[in-house]
Amino acid sequence: xxxxxxxxxxxxxxxxxxxxxxxxxxxxxxxxxxxxxxxxxxxxxxxxxxxxxxxxxxxxxxxxxxxxxxxxxxxxxxxxxxxxxxxxxxxxxxxxxxxxxxxx
Amino acid sequence: xxxxxxxxxxxxxxxxxxxxxxxxxxxxxxxxxxxxxxxxxxxxxxxxxxxxxxxxxxxxxxxxxxxxxxxxxxxxxxxxxxxxxxxxxxxxxxxxxxxxxxxxxxxxxxxxxxxxxxxxxxxxxxxxxxxxxxxxxxxxxxxxxxxxxxxxxxxxx
Numbered sequence: 001x002x003x004x005x006x007x008x009x010x011x012x013x014x015x016x017x018x019x020x021x022x023x024x025x026x027x028x029x030x031x032x033x034x035x036x037x038x039x040x041x042x043x044x045x046x047x048x049x050x051x052x053x054x055x056x057x058x059x060x061x062x063x064x065x066x067x068x069x070x071x072x073x074x075x076x077x078x079x080x081x082x083x084x085x086x087x088x089x090x091x092x093x094x095x096x097x098x099x100x101x102x103x104x
Numbered sequence: 105x106x107x108x109x110x111x112x113x114x115x116x117x118x119x120x121x122x123x124x125x126x127x128x129x130x131x132x133x134x135x136x137x138x139x140x141x142x143x144x145x146x147x148x149x150x151x152x153x154x155x156x157x158x159x160x161x162x163x164x165x166x167x168x169x170x171x172x173x174x175x176x177x178x179x180x181x182x183x184x185x186x187x188x189x190x191x192x193x194x195x196x197x198x199x200x201x202x203x204x205x206x207x208x209x210x211x212x213x214x215x216x217x218x219x220x221x222x223x224x225x226x227x228x229x230x231x232x233x234x235x236x237x238x239x240x241x242x243x244x245x246x247x248x249x250x251x252x253x254x255x256x257x258x259x260x261x
Contacts, residue, residue: 014220027228029207045142049219056218058140062147064203064211066184066226073214074222 004098006086008078015078015102017049019086020070027063044069047088051075078102140215147210152202152236155210159200160245164236168246171239175252179229182254188224189248193241196221205233229254 003022008015021044028041047059047069057073065071078084080102087097146158153163174188189199199221200213211227221239229235229252236249 017219051218054218056216057223058215058217059223060142060147060213060215062208062210062212064206064208064228066228070226072188072222072224073216074220075218076220 002094002096004086004088004096006084006098006100008084008100008102011074014074014076016072016074017051017084017086018070018072019047019049019098020068021047021088021096022068023090025063025065025067025069029063042090042092044088044090047071047086049073050083050085050087051078052083053085143213146213147208149208149210152204152209155202155208156200156238159210159213160238160240162245165238165245165247167248171237171246171248173235173237173248173250175235175250177251178253178255180255182229182231182256184226185229185252185254186224186226187235187237189222189237189239191221191239191241191246193221193239193246195241197240199223199240200238201225201227202236202238203227203229203233204236206230 005020006017008017023044024042026039026042028038030039032039041063043063044061047061048055049057056075059071082102083099084102085097085099089095143159146155149155149158156163170193171191175185179185187201189201196216198213198215201211202209203211206229212225214223232253234249234251236247238245238247
C-alpha cells in the first residue's frame with residue numbers, strides 16, 4: 001500500500017506544507033526489460049491539500065512527476081495546532097491520505 | 105432486434121431512469137465538489153502551446169520578472185529534477201509547469217484556493233529542454249523559463 005506522509009515547517013513568515021507519497025508514477029512508456037512489454041501507466045492524477053478542512057491547493061499531476069512524489073506548498077495564516085490534510089487519487093482509482101497538526 | 109425481448113428492454117429502461125433521476129436529484133454529485141476534473145486533454149497535448157491552450161485558452165505569455173523558477177541548470181539524473189516556482193504576484197490562481205521537449209509537456213498544474221503562490225516538486229525530463237512555468241493572477245498569465253541540461257534521461261528508464 002502506498003505510504004502517504006505530510007509534515008509542516010516554518011518558512012520565512014509562512015508555513016511550508018510538505019507531502020511525500022510512495023507511488024511508482026509509471027509513465028506507460030517504459031518497457032519491461034524481461035517481457036519486452038510496455039508497463040501500463042500508473043500515476044497520481046489528483047492531489048488536494050487542506051487546511052482545517054478547506055482545500056487550499058488542488059494539484060493536477062501528469063506522468064512527468066517523479067516516482068515517489070514530493071510536493072510542497074506554502075500557506076501564510078496557519079497557526080500551531082491547525083490541521084493539515086492531503087488526499088490523492090491515481091488513474092487506477094487507488095487513493096491515499098494523511099493528516100497532521102501544524103507545528104512551530 | 106429479437107434478442108432484446110420486451111422484459112429486458114423494460115428492465116434496462118427502468119434502471120436507466122433511476123440513474124437519471126438520482127443524478128438530477130444530486131445524488132451522484134462528485135465527492136469533492138470544488139475540485140475540477142483532471143484535465144486529460146491538457147496532459148495529453150503533445151506541445152507546450154497546445155497544453156496551455158487546453159488549460160488557459162492561450163499560448164505561452166511573455167516572461168515576467170514576477171515569476172521565479174528555481175531549478176538546476178544541469179540535471180545529472182533526468183528522472184528526478186527538483187523545481188521550485190514562486191511568485192510575487194498577488195492572489196495567484198494557478199501555476200503550471202511544462203517541459204517543452206517531453207512527449208507530453210505538461211508536468212503539473214496547481215490551483216490555489218488559499219495557499220501562497222509557491223509550489224515545489226520533482227519532475228522527469230527526457231532530454232535537455234526549456235522549462236516553462238506559467239502563473240495566473242487576476243485573470244492574466246505570467247511566465248518564466250529556463251533551459252535545463254539533462255545528461256541521463258528520465259523517460260524510458
